[in-house]
Amino acid sequence: MRSSHQAGRLAQPPSPITDDGDEEHFCRSCSFSSACNAVGQGKPELNALQCLVEHVGPYRSGQYVFRSGDPFRAIFAVRSGTVKTSVVDRDGREQVLGFYLPGEVIGLNAIYPDQFPCDAIALETAQFCRFLFPAMSALASRVPVVQQHLFRLLSKELGAVTLLAGDHSADERMAAFLTDLSERYAARGFSGISFHLSMPRGDIANYLRLAAETVSRVLSRFRSQGLIEIEGRELTISDPQGLRKLGQNLLPD
Amino acid sequence: MRSSHQAGRLAQPPSPITDDGDEEHFCRSCSFSSACNAVGQGKPELNALQCLVEHVGPYRSGQYVFRSGDPFRAIFAVRSGTVKTSVVDRDGREQVLGFYLPGEVIGLNAIYPDQFPCDAIALETAQFCRFLFPAMSALASRVPVVQQHLFRLLSKELGAVTLLAGDHSADERMAAFLTDLSERYAARGFSGISFHLSMPRGDIANYLRLAAETVSRVLSRFRSQGLIEIEGRELTISDPQGLRKLGQNLLPD
DNA sequence: TGTGCGCCTTGATCCGGATCAACCCGCGCG
DNA sequence: CGCGCGGGTTGATCCGGATCAAGGCGCACA
Numbered sequence: 001m002r003s004s005h006q007a008g009r010l011a012q013p014p015s016p017i018t019d020d021g022d023e024e025h026f027c028r029s030c031s032f033s034s035a036c037n038a039v040g041q042g043k044p045e046l047n048a049l050q051c052l053v054e055h056v057g058p059y060r061s062g063q064y065v066f067r068s069g070d071p072f073r074a075i076f077a078v079r080s081g082t083v084k085t086s087v088v089d090r091d092g093r094e095q096v097l098g099f100y101l102p103g104e105v106i107g108l109n110a111i112y113p114d115q116f117p118c119d120a121i122a123l124e125t126a127q128f129c130r131f132l133f134p135a136m137s138a139l140a141s142r143v144p145v146v147q148q149h150l151f152r153l154l155s156k157e158l159g160a161v162t163l164l165a166g167d168h169s170a171d172e173r174m175a176a177f178l179t180d181l182s183e184r185y186a187a188r189g190f191s192g193i194s195f196h197l198s199m200p201r202g203d204i205a206n207y208l209r210l211a212a213e214t215v216s217r218v219l220s221r222f223r224s225q226g227l228i229e230i231e232g233r234e235l236t237i238s239d240p241q242g243l244r245k246l247g248q249n250l251l252p253d
Numbered sequence: 254m255r256s257s258h259q260a261g262r263l264a265q266p267p268s269p270i271t272d273d274g275d276e277e278h279f280c281r282s283c284s285f286s287s288a289c290n291a292v293g294q295g296k297p298e299l300n301a302l303q304c305l306v307e308h309v310g311p312y313r314s315g316q317y318v319f320r321s322g323d324p325f326r327a328i329f330a331v332r333s334g335t336v337k338t339s340v341v342d343r344d345g346r347e348q349v350l351g352f353y354l355p356g357e358v359i360g361l362n363a364i365y366p367d368q369f370p371c372d373a374i375a376l377e378t379a380q381f382c383r384f385l386f387p388a389m390s391a392l393a394s395r396v397p398v399v400q401q402h403l404f405r406l407l408s409k410e411l412g413a414v415t416l417l418a419g420d421h422s423a424d425e426r427m428a429a430f431l432t433d434l435s436e437r438y439a440a441r442g443f444s445g446i447s448f449h450l451s452m453p454r455g456d457i458a459n460y461l462r463l464a465a466e467t468v469s470r471v472l473s474r475f476r477s478q479g480l481i482e483i484e485g486r487e488l489t490i491s492d493p494q495g496l497r498k499l500g501q502n503l504l505p506d
Numbered sequence: 507t508g509t510g511c512g513c514c515t516t517g518a519t520c521c522g523g524a525t526c527a528a529c530c531c532g533c534g535c536g
Numbered sequence: 537c538g539c540g541c542g543g544g545t546t547g548a549t550c551c552g553g554a555t556c557a558a559g560g561c562g563c564a565c566a
Contacts, residue, residue, distance in 0.1 A: 089502040095419050109415065112408035113505075137404070141397050148390065154407040155365035158414065162362065165418040166348050167462040170523070201544065209420035211524050216545055232544085249342040252366075423553065454514065464554050469515055485514085485562095508566090515560080525550070536539085 029188045030103040032077050032129070035149040052135035055079070057127030065120040065128065066107070072114050074130045075107035081126025082198035085118045086206075096207040098160075099123070099181075099199060103188045107133075108154050123198045163250050164208075173208040174218045176247030178228065182237055193240070197233040282441040283356040285330050285382070288402040305388035308332070310380030318373040318381065319360070325367050327383045328360035334379025335451035338371045339459075349460040351413075352376070352434075352452060356441045360386075361407050376451045416503050417461075426461040427471045429500030431481065435490055446493070450486040 027033055057079070059065055065076060068087060078100050085097045085106060097118055100106050110116045111133070140147035168176075186192030197204070205212040222228045227243050229236040237243060244251065280286055310332070312318055318329060321340060331353050338350045338359060350371055353359050363369045364386070393400035421429075439445030450457070458465040475481045480496050482489040490496060497504065 089419075091502070097415060097418075109408055109411045112405045112412060117412055137397070137401065141394050141400055144390070144394050147394060147400060150404065151390070151407070152365045154404070154411065155362055158362045158407065158411050159365060159370055161411065161414045161418055162350060165414055165462075166342075200542090209418075212543090213525080213545080214523060217523095220545075249344070453512085465513090466515080466555080467553060470553095473515075509564105510566105511562105511564090513561085513563105516558090518555100518557080520553105520555070522552100522554095523550105524552095525548100527548080528546090530545080531543090533541090534539100536537100 030077055030129075031105050031153060032131075032149070035143075035146045052132045052139065054130045054132075055127065056130045057081075058125045059122040059127075060125055061122055063122050065122060065126070066116045067119050068116055070116045072107070072110040072116060072133065074132045075105055075110075075136065076120070077105050077129040077131070078102050079127040079129055082123040083120050083126055084123055084199060084203060084207075085120050087118045094206060096203050099203075099207065101181075101184055101188060104184070105153055108150075108157055111154075123203075159252070163252075166250065168250055170208075170210050170214050170218050171221075172247055172250055173210065174215065174222070174247075175227075175243050176250035177204065177208060178235070178237065179240070179244045179247050179251060182240065192237075194234075194236040197235055283330055283382075284358050284406060285384075285402070288396075288399045305385045305392065307383045307385075308380065309383045310334075311378045312375040312380075313378055314375055316375050318375060318379070319369045320372050321369055323369045325360070325363040325369060325386065327385045328358055328363075328389065329373070330358050330382040330384070331355050332380040332382055335376040336373050336379055337376055337452060337456060337460075338373050340371045347459060349456050352456075352460065354434075354437055354441060357437070358406055361403075361410055364407075376456075412505070416505075419503065421503055423461075423463050423467050423471050424474075425500055425503055426463065427468065427475070427500075428480075428496050429503035430457065430461060431488070431490065432493070432497045432500050432504060435493065445490075447487075447489040450488055 056076075059081070065083060080102055083100045083106060085100070087095050087097065089095065098106075106120055107116065109118065136146075136150070140150055163176075164173075181195070181197075182192040185195050199207075201215050202212045205215040208215070210218075219228070219230055222243075223230055227237070227239045227246075229238055280289065283289070309329075312334070318336060333355055335355075336353045336359060338353070340348050340350065342348065351359075359373055360369065362371065389399075389403070393403055416429075417426075434448070434450075435445040438448050452460075454468050455465045458468040461468070463471075472481070472483055475496075476483055480490070480492045480499075482491055
């Protein structure tokens with residue numbers, strides 16, 4: 001995000017993330033950009049932002065960003081890589097809650113319980129902007145657009161989870177999942193037609209509440225129907241409209 | 254809520270809701286009480302609250318409080334009665350999203366899309382405190398505890414929806430549903446052991462993503478197992494711990 | 507008083523997706 | 537090199553819950 005670009009250079013402890021010259025573009029496509037931009041415009045608030053944003057990472061695949069039960073101190077915007085969040089219930093079964101791409105924000109569901117209610121695990125090497133929440137919250141009081149932004153992020157996530165909670169067929173779920181991923185990549189400036197699935201089939205299955213075998217079968221079927229091309233984790237969407245139509249009951253619009 | 258008690262008496266257009274002498278208790282048990290109380294303590298803010306809270310209702314069973322697509326102007330706290338929220342997808346199938354009891358808040362998921370993403374329908378004659386959201390949001394900027402309260406409400410709802418999204422058996426879902434209702438009634442000062450189900454079986458089924466027949470069967474089974482007594486919509490929980498244990502994977506704690 | 511209609515219950519059958527099982531592939535490692 | 541192992545695919549079977557079907561209230565209304 002734009003502001004972290006600025007704040008990052010000024011941060012007292014040398015940031016573990018080296019500037020790659022692409023930060024400006026990254027910040028524009030980040031979920032927080034409007035908030036950061038709003039802050040960046042007023043000099044005094046810029047100071048506040050320096051205090052509350054921090055670059056952290058990299059986390060290697062499989063590493064925990066936070067764990068269920070950790071005290072809630074900050075929310076995280078993904079700078080690079082991919083993250084999954086999940087909970088494990090009393091009998092040890094994992095439940096994947098979501099996948100997060102660059103520019104997206106994790107940790108909002110920790111506000112109410114005041115501790116993280118889920119684990120966050122890197123699926124690929126990942127880096128983050130870390131926003132201390134008390135400071136963020138205080139800032140939100142002074143800068144209305146930041147407050148509004150947080151409300152919207154929360155409300156948006158609420159809508160997303162709600163859709164997944166419906167009862168839908170394996171085909172609908174899968175089509176909606178791929179379309180959603182595609183549109184999220186596109187929104188961040190990546191290709192929405194051809195991309196790499198950063199998570200194993202088992203995680204997709206778990207997230208969609210299906211068995212891994214079912215995911216495999218549905219993908220094979222989609223391929224034979226000419227909707228997608230897929231080889232390992234490399235995906236190309238051949239018929240975006242067809243795919244979207246299949247998943248329409250699960251998708252916004 | 255306490256503050257609406259005060260504000261209600263002063264409202265210029267005579268409130269359609271007559272005071273029943275129980276408002277003070279009601280406000281204490283409302284989801285908004287801490288926010289309202291915080292505001293009520295400072296004289297100047299009290300004025301603000303008068304402007305943004307309004308008593309509305311009664312809505313009779315079956316009436317819409319708001320409809321999907323309506324512009325988002327306000328959130329609603331249930332004062333009395335019960336409400337369900339639901340969406341209908343493209344092929345006309347209804348999807349129940351939640352049931353809301355006195356003291357609970359609806360409309361938060363409308364913030365992001367800036368229009369209501371679902372219908373809200375009274376299940377029993379219902380009355381509300383209506384909070385204009387722009388004013389509420391402005392107030393939240395000035396009174397940090399109000400902002401915090403809204404964040405928490407949103408985050409809490411996010412957690413609740415997430416649980417329902419998991420894949421669980423009909424028994425687990427049903428047990429968790431009844432336990433949840435029980436605890437919510439208890440939290441508002443009603444009996445959590447014996448209460449009236451204000452929604453038809455079909456709505457429960459839809460909410461839990463089951464068939465109405467399955468709901469009926471599971472309830473019969475629970476009865477024969479001595480977990481509950483049920484006759485029509487009158488429910489008594491005979492074995493709260495047993496029921497809670499059955500649904501534990503879906504419940505907080 | 508009868509009739510129709512929502513709502514609920516219970517039984518019989520069916521089906522989507524889970525589970526079990528076998529196998530393939532690529533890769534790290536002794 | 538041979539081996540184990542995690543991840544992926546595909547086939548065979550099984551099962552929980554959906555669907556279909558029938559019947560029983562309780563209640564509004566002619």
